[in-house]
Amino acid sequence: MSAELIDEIRAAFDEGLAIPYLGPGVLELAGDACTVxxxxxxxxxxxxxxxxxxxxxxxxxxxxxxxxxxxxxxxxxxxxxxxxxxNEMEPTDFHRYLAALPKLPLLVHAWYDDLPNKALASRSEPWGVAQGISQTEHYGHWIHYFESDATLLPNPPESKFSVESCAPAMAPDEVKRWATLLYEPLGSIAPAQNYLVSDTDFVEVLTEIDIQTPVPEPVRDIRKGRHFLFLGCRFGKQLDRLWARQVSKRSSDFHWAVLPGELTKNELRFLEEKNIKRIDMTLEAFAEALMGSGAKVETQQPEMALGA
Structure with missing residues (x-):
């Protein structure tokens, strides 16, 4: 049931075991205020x-x-x-809700806007960015790492994220660690206008993605034992499925996705392959329910792990 799945997701967030994966559809929550x-x-x-x-x-x-x-x-x-x-858009209430979660080790943002960056700016704990970059512009490199103040780093902080603790422990040298990592596999306008968008950009990635080279090592570490929550995503196109599959690879044995309406055959197969529990609600209704500001969730048809 949708209500039961929402309770399950909320509990996973409380334990630091859920990873939001935001697609472009999340911007629809901004309504008429969306200018991108x-x-x-x-x-x-x-x-x-x-x-x-x-x-x-x-x-x-x-x-x-x-x-x-x-x-x-x-x-x-x-x-x-x-x-x-x-843009001069402000993050939606849902962006702010996710960014304010006490235990948020990783936030995946698979689009090009800067609303997650703006939302995370209010966090008191240290956070940083791992961003996909184009081989056309940065040949031989796959990822750029940034501090929250947009400082480009030569390497990611030597932090160790684990299922037991979302906030990495401080090493003896007290090098600053990130409690939250924002991973943007497609790049983003912020902080340095990196974009993976052309055929060439993705062909380069596809040659290495199966062995996980383009996926940052901290992401591969954080995702172990954790569940992904796909929001504002559709899986009808091969490229969208590829990113979701590879980013969530070697994580937990089930995930969730908010997918309203009729699903394509490709989407149904993908949900079955990744053991994704479908939530057949609009993103707006789901966000309100998860944040606790919506009306009581109506019982709907059973949500099966096979993508019912």
Missing amino acids: PASPAALVARLTEKASVPHKIRDNLTAAAQFIENFKHRNTVKAAMTEAFT
Whole structure:
């Protein structure tokens, strides 16, 4: 039942065992206040407003970005992405709720906006960012690490996250550790305008993803024994499934996903493969229920681990 799953998720957050995984759909919670693209379709429309792209790829984000990169240079793509995601938006209440969780070892953000960064800025505990970067711009490197103040680090802090404790212990030298890591596999406008968006960007990642090279070592450590909560994500497209699969690899034996409405065959297969418990609610209703501000959750059809 949805109510039971929400209680289960809340308990997992209390124990530091749940990892939010935010897709572009989370931006829909901002309603009319959302001023940035909230879906791949909306983003590709923005990118092709000022660039002539063949009709057959105008609705394909990665292909359109690749065409612009090939014929107008990578900097044109980067500038268009930055323009699309430059904003003065405030985080939604749900962003703030997740960022304020006392035990939040990892927050995965698979889109390009900066609302999670803004929400985490209010945390009193130290936090940092691991961000995917393009091989086109940073050949030979997969990840950049940043302090919460946007300082670029040569390496991640030598922190050790474990299931037993969300906050890593201080070493004798008292080097600052991160209690929370924001992982952005696709990059983001903040803090340094890194974006993985073109075909070339993802082909480079795909050559290494099975052996986990592009996934930061701290993420591989934190996820052990923990459950992912997929929010604002759909799994109908191969690339979306790939990221969710590889980021959650070698974690716990089940997860959750808020997926309202009819599911595609690919989504159903993916839920079964990853043993994801589906919550058939709108994200708005789920967020209100989880935060405790919504009406009592109505009992719905049973949510099965096989993606019912």
